[in-house]
Amino acid sequence: MKAKPTIFLLLLVFFLISAIPSFPQESAMDKKAFEKAVKRYRKTVRKDEKNLELHRRMIESAYRANSISVPLYIYQESYKKHPNHPIVLYVLGYTHLTKGTEESLTAAENYLKQALENEPNLVDAHAALGRCYLKQGQKELALEELEASIRLDHKFAPAYLDLARYYSSERSYQKAISNYKESLKLDEKSFEGHFELGEIYFDMKDYASAEGEFLKALTYARSEDEKVAKAYYKLGQIRAWQNRPEEAIDFYKKGKRYASNPAPRYKLANIFLDVDNIQYAIRSLQSALALDPRYADEVGKLKDLSSNEVKDASAVETANIIKEMLVKNPNNSQLQYFVGKLQLKLGDTTSAKEHLEKAKELAPSDEEIRAQLGEVYERENEPEKATEEYKQAAELGKAQLPVLLHLADTYRKEGDEAKFIETVEQILAIDPKHPDLQFELAVIYERKANEEDRKNTDYLFAKAVERAHQAAMLAPNNGKYRLKLADLYAKQGKLKALKTYEEAIALAPNSAEAYAGRAAFMLNYRFGAQKALLYDPEDILADLKKAIQLDPNLAGAHYSLGIIYDRMGSIDKAISEFETTVKLDETNYKAYLYLAEKYANGNEPMKAIDAFAKAIKYDRNNVEALKDFAFLTLKYNEAKWRDAKAALKRALEINADDPEALMNYGYTLYLDRDFAGAIENYLHALRFDPNSAQLHYNLALAYDANGQKTVALQEWRKVVDLDPDGRFGMTALERIVALGEKP
Template identity: 40%
Template sequence: SALGDDQKAISIWQEIIPSDIEEVYLDLIRKYIDRRDFESALRYCDELVGKRPNSPVAHYMRGVVLYNMADLKNAQIELERSIKLNYRLADAYYRLGQIYAMQDKPGEAIKMYKLGRRYDPKNADARYELASIFMGKGKEKYAVAAIRSALAVDPNNKKFVSMLKGADYERAARVLDRYLRENPDDQGARFILAKLRVKLGDVLAARRELEEVSRKIPRISPLRKEVHIELGRIYEKENPQKAVLEYKRAEELGGVQMELLQKLLRTYRKEGNEEKFIETAEKLLNLDPQNAGLEYELGLIYEKRAETAHKLGDDKGYKRNVEKALKHLSNAAKIDNSNLRYNLKLAELLERQHKMKAFRIYSDMIDYYPDNADLYYRRARFMLNFGVGPQSALIFDMEDIISDLQKAIQLDPNHAGAHRLLGKVYDREGDVKKAMEEFEKALKFDPRDVEAMLYLAGRYSEMGKIEAAIPLYEKALAIDPDNLDAIKDYAFLVLANDEKRLPKAHRFLERAYRIAPNDPLIVMNYGYSFYLMGNPQTAIGYYLKALKLDPTSVLTRYNLALAYEAVGEVEKADQMWREILKLDPKSRYAKVARERLKR
């Protein structure tokens, strides 16, 4: 920019925008195009078209942006609108010609270029570009006609134009070779000659021509991107890294050919360049909207981004990425509606969003794959977790849920998830015995099922089977060492029942304290572990912190009073005993307090 600071220039333009100055909009749009930020460019195009619906340039610029995004269908609509509003827009005709050529419509493409030539008779590069497109499409007759048209821009080239009449590629190459001896600075013609040499098998000569063109061709020439594409093709075998660099340069200059985008997609996937992969994939989908695999891949990327945003507490980012993931996964499932992988991923994400559509997808897939145990399990899981209203009341019958789970187990007796979920259903129904049996089976078929471990450990603890509960907690924590609820329950059992495991419980409590230093129960139990290991003074510090976090806790006061007594601070201990009597005079802790205060 004139200011030498792109971001500053953009900010100033954005401040001026409300004044509704068309030229300011256009400058801003061009700036975003230069920055390859097509979404922002399109947003300002939309604003400009809204304010100036009869502006041919506004529609033309919108067409250019859409073309750069490889949305050729909508680019064509905008370019046609711009011509209706101003039939002298030569560049709009050229752009339309490129679109028609890429769509294998050579007649329409030539017609557009002839119209463009009428209003821009000196533009040879546009004709060379059309020749390049036709050569890529295998349209020899039309390619040679476009070369003739390019040379005809200069009346002095009549003899060469005449020599090209009815020529094939071999003859066209000889004519251009002669032409360039007399006109060595015509880089467009040299580029076309290089392409012809490739067609005729003389790759070494083609590379020399292209490398010269790459150095000399003006930056503003529309042929620059074509030059880089051709160089990339030649370098692919001898120097793949150099080829990738050329393809990237071509894309930066606005290349939207499918072959180019496919090569770059593979490159960005391999490099792990997610931003460029997404940008390129979106362009490819505009050219090939039936690519279900690519839609699915984008859906997975956005799902992963949504998970990252959720972990960071970025609600807007989470919602935005979930919407994009759902869009692409839905597209994949629509394109290939019986594909199990696409539909399961879509239903899984919809299920996490509590959308009823997930149930319908699971049901549809069961119709396609009636012997798939996992589908019955997933549908049952959805039915069990889908509730309405403030109390999340179930709208599905438990009988239907149990039926699906029993069907899943019938089809796959070793399906750990189905056994676990059936255990949860029985637990809800109050049948603890059956619930435990199913959780035991889940753990048998999946020895790393933490949920099953914790459920069984909790039930064993309630039944007084401490020796059975504690090892299950330890197994669960070996797999999920940051599970705070598991640490709390495990520590409670160990601190009260198992002196040998005290050091291990202390280490887990230390870990929990680092994760949640403001959880009063964790702070108190961490302090209590110090007390049991013979360090009451350190325990007091944690008890005081726990009391600040939960000033109503009778248990913390009880432990604090014992610690004060252990270090000889009887007055402070008595103060705690009196507070316990005041807070909860009927508790078992109050009974101990009365006995202590009698001494």
């Protein structure tokens, strides 16, 4: 990316210092070689000094050539002369970032922050700072900076690449893939992008896609470094998983040209062991041991076994030979792991456990060893130890699906919902084709959305819909999954809920919940500016009657039937359905609210009070219900004023400025002989309703009871002025006369 021209005005001066006043001590070159390297670097930069991509390539090339001290020196000298220039700060920060030591990352963070202080819209600096935070493990800050970079320039490939790395570190593989692809659209020839995307596909066992990306990476490789070797080794491992051994070996031979070490060969041996190809497992093991001088004299013992066609005999002999090697040189975790796997394949769990425990001791952070040991403990009927090893494997790295599935089941049984969600998300990131797990997550996210505050509700609900949709698509003939999706669409108010309910009914024609859900959606769906109802009540009624016919105890259907009868003017039928609802489901506070309203309007205040009491028991945040309960209680059952007081206190916790709640709460304080508290609440209420005769009347009573006769008299006079012919005014007048005052 190229920044604004003014930023680059003096770059040529910055980077073309003519002499080297001091030779950097950390350089691996002698002074003469270093001076030549500096001149070459400057000459290249001079060709296009405004091109930050060129600077990045040069810095990275210097790092690969073990000469990072060259750009570090050049940019440090520029910084001494121009300490506030954003581009100088950026390239110096990027050099430290590329160097990658803990100390260098701290320096990179400081320089990049300074660059952004001087030029807040420098896209490259935001992206580099994001990568720096990612390397430091500060993932939230990394995400902020990378997203800021993309907001400033949605075509900046490095930001997408690092954003993909962020999501990969979070094991959000689908998001990682999406960002890798976006990065590669903008920078098709990125070796790193293709290679890292290939690794994601490899971990997901999508070997066809992984192979394509590794081959592209090799096409665009600019240097013969270790990652080129890794690409060939990964291609060989893909062929091994496909049990195409000769092709696997050919890829490994190509990788050997760039980097030769035993670790990839041990990996290949283990894969051949997993696919039951003992012959090539032994050949690969030979290749690994040949690179280790500790076993050079004994590796020849395996030569004849690698061509032995008697598989089991070869495996037993190989195990015995390796055990002899390990007696002399036991401190090889990879060899201990291989023989442990081999013994497990041969059915000797005791010996397998011994070697795997030794491997774990030597390499406690190797997730594959921990997972294999977990399997051994499982076979040995030691479930607690097995679970612990599986947990450690998952914590340490990219655990395989069998391990994660075992852990998900464990966390489900333990009731550890947070770990269950985390583990299932990992499973679905690797292999989304688990409709049962998709559905289970949908149910959890929906419940959590109902429990969380508004800030998280939308996010959790969207997750629930996403998972329900995946479940329904993966299992298109499953009516339960389709019904859950319909219910979620209905809660979102989406019209496609209706079609989804119809699909659920077609899949499960005897599902009372499907008919009741469709009826509830039609009952509540409105359209247009006037929020008009769209569906015929008779159609809704038919669905509800069908639902109740299929399941007479379906509370939700009775509730909806009560609403439709109410709208049709059949009040008695509505009350009957609401009463049935609360018998079947005592937590249905909406039915209690309907009943409370009908009882109150029907001059049955005690039944209304009881219904409101049950409503607010299950819905503690309904301010109007709390107030209505308190009002009716104070009016018709004042002996229970303490219940009214508690309800009003809760209402004021939710809305401290509700004048009606303040007035009635003040009255309960008056009844409790807390006159000062009553006065305080009345005065607070008067701020919102200063001309309320009733409020002034109650305030006068409180002042009088509190012994404040003068201010009480003033309040009586205000009541008379505000309500001269009403009951409050007439009573206030009597009070004034009783005090011997003139009206």
